[in-house]
Amino acid sequence: MPSPTTALKEWDTQAQALSLGQTALLIRKGGIMETHDGFEVEHRSFLLYPTFLHQNPAELRPEFAPLLRDDPQPGAILLPALAEVVGVWKVEQEAQARALADLQALTADAISRRFAYRGRPWVHALLLRVRPLSAPLVLPETPQMLGCVSWVPLGEIVVDAGRPVLDVAKLESIRNEIEARLAETPPL
Template sequence: MDSQGSLRHALKEWAVAVKALERGETALVVRKGGIREKAFAVPKTRFLFFGGYEHQKPEQLKPLYHDLLASIPQRKDDGPVLFTSFAEVEAAHEISEPDELDALDPYHIWTPEYAESRLKWRPKKPLTVLVLRVHLLEEPVELPYSPSYGGCKSWIELEESVSTAGSRPALDDEAFQGLARPALEVLRGIRPAPVGP
């Protein structure tokens, strides 16, 4: 991958989910969008992770990830923003049926109950499942917080770009394929979700 360049688009996601993605413990993000959004859409194929801290709840995570959550330093969501990685979309699919979600349970970090609650919220809208290839920035980048980053929304356009020069994949090709393949098998035949450029 050409690691030169920079990114300004970021996906808001719990810091514990970002850390699990960075450690190669999952490749999946399951989303339905924020309260301010009519639907969840994927406007870019590459984006930074904008970690959120204040709403993380251990009871919504599988027990396997409780220690990981406890290890994450507490930061304020309206304080300086720390970027450590970005993602490339390997696959994106829309699911609407509980059995489709159940089949993906081994591959994401959420409890079945929480994943199901995401599916049931705004039931006319599908749940988007993203399979992501994560890349670690050469060094963490901290940027000032802007009020425009606040609110219950999925995507942030940063006021400053973050360089991706010197980044490296969190997992090598073989390890990533081994991690993603089982979920991709489940998703085969399920309607793809549109992804921007």
């Protein structure tokens, strides 16, 4: 598989949870500097870019609190894993978005805040196959990487990713659970 040339910024705690196989689902809205239409799934393969900016412990479910930490290397980015999108849903009903809360790291209230952010009522749910890198890729954080954006171009890089943290059967089980919850949750 070719190395990705893009990284997706996500709170460090969520990047860790994905890299450890504790979750496989992200609920995304996008940053304040996103395009007019907001976050879009522009890439199907990318590196996880852990960010500490705006990470809010109160918006994480309690079981993920042990993963909270200070930035281990300020001024550098430690990219821990390769992620591949294996499922994506644009969720346009808040009740459906909240029904996914226990499948990922955010609290239901945090999902609601993201859902309503900027008066655009929707979020994306991304099911990811995550493969930790054999060693984290460490890059200097440049001014072009800063800001509230989701996607960060990295240029040409080479990474060595290991086996997925969750097997195909587990990911398929999570996909089936997501689809069942989205289908059976009545809109408000």
